[in-house]
Amino acid sequence: MKLNKSNLLVLENIRREYTVGGTTYPILRGIDLTVKTGDFLALMGPSGSGKSTLLNIIGCLDTPNSGKYNLKDNDVSKMTISDLAEVRNKHIGFIFQNFNLIPSISVLENVLLPSFYLGNEDQKKAEELLVLVGLKDRMHYRPNDLSGGQKQRVAIARSLINNPSLILADEPTGALDSKTGHEIMELISSLNRDQNKTVLMVTHDMNIAHMAHRIIELSDGKINK
Amino acid sequence: MNDIKFTTKLLKLSVLALLSNPFRTMLTMLGIIIGSLTIIIVVALGEGAKRDIEQQYSSMSVTTILVNAPSTVEGARSKLNYDDVVELKAIDSLKTVIPQLSGKVQMQSEGNSSNLSVLGTTSDVKELANLKLISGKFWDDEVDGRAKVAVIGAIVAEELFGSRTADVVGKTIVVGKKEFEVIGLLEYKGGSVGPTTIDDSIFTPYDSAYRYILGINGRFNINAQAKDVSRIGEAVDQMSTVLRETHNLKAGTNDDFRVRDMGSTVSSAVNSSRTMGILLASVGVIVLVVGGIGIMNIMYVTVTERTKEIGIRKAIGAKEEYILMQFIFEAFLMSFIGFLIGAVLSFGAFFLLKQFAVAYVVVWWSYLLSFLVTISIGLFFGYYPAKKASALNPIDALRYE
DSSP: OOOOTTEEEEEEEEEEEEEETTEEEEEEEEEEEEEETTOEEEEEOOTTSSHHHHHHHHTTSSOOSEEEEEETTEEGGGOOHHHHHHHHHHHEEEEOTTOOOOTTSOHHHHHHHHHHHHTOOOHHHHHHHHHHTTOGGGTTSOGGGSOHHHHHHHHHHHHHTTOOSEEEEESTTTTSOHHHHHHHHHHHHHHHHHHOOEEEEEOSOHHHHTTSSEEEEEETTEEOO | OHHHHHHHHHHHHHHHHHHTSHHHHHHHHHHHHHHHHHHHHHHHHHHHHHHHHHHHTTTSOTTEEEEEOOSOBTTBOOOOOHHHHHHHHTOTTEEEEEEEEEEEEEEEETTEEEEEEEEEEOTTHHHHTTOOEEEEOOOOTTTSTTOOEEEEOHHHHHHHHSOOSGGGTTOEEEETTEEEEEEEEEOOOOSEETTEESTTEEEEEHHHIIIIIIGGGSEEEEEEEESOGGGHHHHHHHHHHHHHHHTTOOTTSOOSSEEEEHHHHHHHHHHHHHHHHHHHHHHHHHHHHHHHHHHHHHHHHHHHHTHHHHHHHHHTTOOHHHHHHHHHHHHHHHHHHHHHHHHHHHHHHHHHHHHTTOOOOOOHHHHHHHHHHHHHHHHHHHHHHHHHHHTOOHHHHHHOO
16 A cells, blocks of 8 residues: 555554463454545444454554554554653544543643643643633533533543644543534534544444544454455 | 653642542651651660760770779678779889779758768879869878868869859868868869769868778779770789789689779770660661551552553553652652651650650751651652553553443
8 A cells, every 4th residue: 555645544454462361362353544634434343343452553552463553654563662652642632432531630630631741731722622622611620520521522622732633532422422422523523624633433323423434344353345 | 941840740740649648648658757757866866875975984084994893792892992002003004093982971061961972082083084173272192191171073062152163162061070171173074083973072082081981881993094095905904913912812713803994895885875776777767668668558559549540641642751750759759758747756756855854966967867768768669669550551551440
């Protein structure tokens, strides 16, 4: 596969297996995937199909056993743990199913956290993002004082603070009721539409998946053609 | 500049984490507090003991050799007496030899009365104990051998005359039942000559003390001074030989006297106080080690409790070293604050020691020592749990509930 300027990430023959008690379980069995800047992809598939593992590898939280992964023309598969942390920090924004906010610090501090680890805390930007997600008036609250939808909005603001080019969402509406879920999806879609963010989303929900430009279906560790 | 801000923020994170469970933090620090306090106090007690020893022996040079009679020697009375002094004076390695007949006696003057010490000796005591007169003079052994005259210590003057000024010379003291004339007043000295403390004693000619005051109730010993430090051993041997001869002791029988040179007495006193100090200091260190294990324990619990948080932080880009630093700061803070509390408590402890009249000397380096030991232990025991936290796999940590 040719590398193209507008290719944000390219996966080539990615394999991942886990060994538990001497038995090896293959999870990903040769994934080829190219995502262009500005794409909006939905990853679907039954549980155990490997979509979360794939998302983790794309998110630099996990490394493949073999295969090649290029992100922004950098070979991620050869990076050190410390470099991977830097890539996650600078280039990737995470949105999780269960929000993953730190309960002991305020909403504002949660949003600021990735920029703190970047060494460049930008309070003004954080406040702007909280305006964007409609939670400016809650910025001094603790996460546990917010509703599920509000928590996910905070997580979205946090994912944007370091201005990453790639947003990874793992079942972002999984813990929300359908009305709130749609509001969150609207917000995520607008990031792709208005800010040209590349979005990769894992979901079970066909309705939500249809908001994406492209649906990738996984089964048994392979992409269904 | 950015680094300082970053570090400050990490420190703030650690403070917040510690404050989130203040009771547990306090309990964890308890061992550290007690340990650092122990080190400070132990050093102060050790220095106090050292000062005591120095003061006690300040008027004795290392060349001083004391001869006394053990209270009982196989039921027989010691033959140690004034005549031995004359024999010992013939030894060429000795500079001075004085007899010391001492005891406590009720003394009165000008309506004041007090129980004070008497020391019957020869005027050589002046040189031997390095005594200085404020006024008056010592007696002449040839002329005043049996005169009822006394040179008095500073405290004696204060007790009996209410002042230690020159005008006490010429006044009279009733010692026991006899009147003695004060012929000299000593400078305040602090210290003792043989078994007798100088400042609360009166010094009289040996015979006068024996005849008029103490008689056979007095405690007798001999105080000698070697000519040179290098001849102390020789002097001690010669003295033993002479005394065995004059006491007619047969070969194989025990001495009925004891010869001790102050050099080795002082050094053994110093040694034993140092041993004690080391012993107590090790207790301090042991307490700190136990305290450090406490820190390690609690930090393990903390790391487990905060596994999810660590996972989140790592997922959004915290490098391992930042997580490591955050937890090391926690260990550092606990040991540092523990030390501070221990240091503050030390003032209270010193106040108590003062109430119980225990000797101590506060020295600045005891705080430095306590600080260094405490912090090293905190960091040593904090490192491993912090390392464990920083090495957590973000995926596993995120899944942890």
